[in-house]
Amino acid sequence: MATTLTSAEEAGRCLATPAAYTDEARLHEALALLRRESPVRRVEADGYRPFWAVTRHADVLEIERDNTLWLSAPRPVLRRADVDAALEEQRARGGALRTLVHIDDPEHRALRAVGADWFSPKAMRELRARVRELARRYVDLLAEHDGRCDFVREVAAHYPLRVILSLLGLPESDFPLMLRLTRDLFGQDDAGRRRGEGAAAHTSVLADLLGYFRELTAARRARPTGDLASAIANARVDGRPLSDADAASYYVIIATAGHDTTTSTIAGGLEALVRHPGELRRLREDPGLLGTAAEEMIRWVSPVKAFMRTAAADTAVRGTPVAAGESVLLSYPSANRDEEVFDEPFRFDVGRTPNRHLAFGAGVHHCLGAGLARMEIQALFAELVPRLAEVGLDGEPAWLATTFVGGLRSLPIRYALR
Ligand code: HEM
16 A cells, blocks of 8 residues: 655645556545645646646536636646647647537537437436346356456446447447547556557547548438437538537547446446445345445446636636636546535445435536436346345456546456356
């Protein structure tokens, strides 16, 4: 175990250190220290442009709700300064990713409406039986591994990917390619995952994703097939079709945001149940807790580590002045362990009520796929929990080094099925 953190300065730098996210205990030690001593903290870390770390639930919520003062553009995500510069250059050439999380109203509202119906409660009800069937198939797969497997590799990585890509309408033969590209995208800060060194590797992943999806747009414009990809390709905003780059960016956010997040929650959710056998027993004995259990897994894991906002005018957060043009980093794992909001925040409680976590964000950018993610997580554990007669760790789990989206990269388990 690493040494104890001694200062808020050191704790702040953890937020710009991908490796810090591979050691949950130390990360949460840093976040608790910041909440206690320096909840709005200026961070200057090697390789990153400065930012303010916001770690309290109330502050994260207030910033997310005010989308006039706090803008997503031009810095929605924390990246190394060289990657920011390379993306800026790519943008100037017209080949950049510009998704819902990168833009502000009024454009954001119009673009979000393009996909909104596909994630509505009604759409989710129509999808439920299919998701449940897929969950059953993936749990059945566990029977083929002789009571030992890496749960991430065999189940958690594939099931949400399959759900989202079939909703988009991609051919099954392209699923492995999408898995690889999404991992490349979110794994750029992880030595074991990254495609190559430096900013060029990052922009090359984006170029591959955008290239794939440009072809998809052309195909669905020529021949619509009634799937989400066809809806995006043929959508009109203010009477005009989306540009090729905007359509491609739309697929990228759906295909990427739509699975690594849920994968991490399912893997981290099972890990939490394994480490808290009393909670696993409780859930097995009372399936009525599946809804609150899924919500607690989402809070516990908080797979999206942060988004950022930039101040449109001089302002203050909790009394700390923030100048126009400066950026704040909203720490979801921290907000979701805030002692002021959660009773015993470090207790994993499958019956937690209320559970006002911010893992899906809030305000106009609130996660478009929250309903889908909840349904997928509940369906998986509805199938898995009654089948698991026994389960335990079969080695140490490993975590992805990232400051953006991630969680367990492997979860070795031993189990017996009923
Ligand atoms: C946005 C979390 C699953 C699609 C977001 C945001 C967060 C988030 C924190 C940004 C919110 C903000 O800035 O206020 C999560 C978590 C998930 C999950 C924790 C799983 C447990 C999904 C799924 C989809 C999805 C399954 C499926 C398509 C999106 C999209 C946005 C988004 C399109 C952009 C929304 C906008 O900017 O208007 N998500 N997400 N997410 N998420 Fe998710």
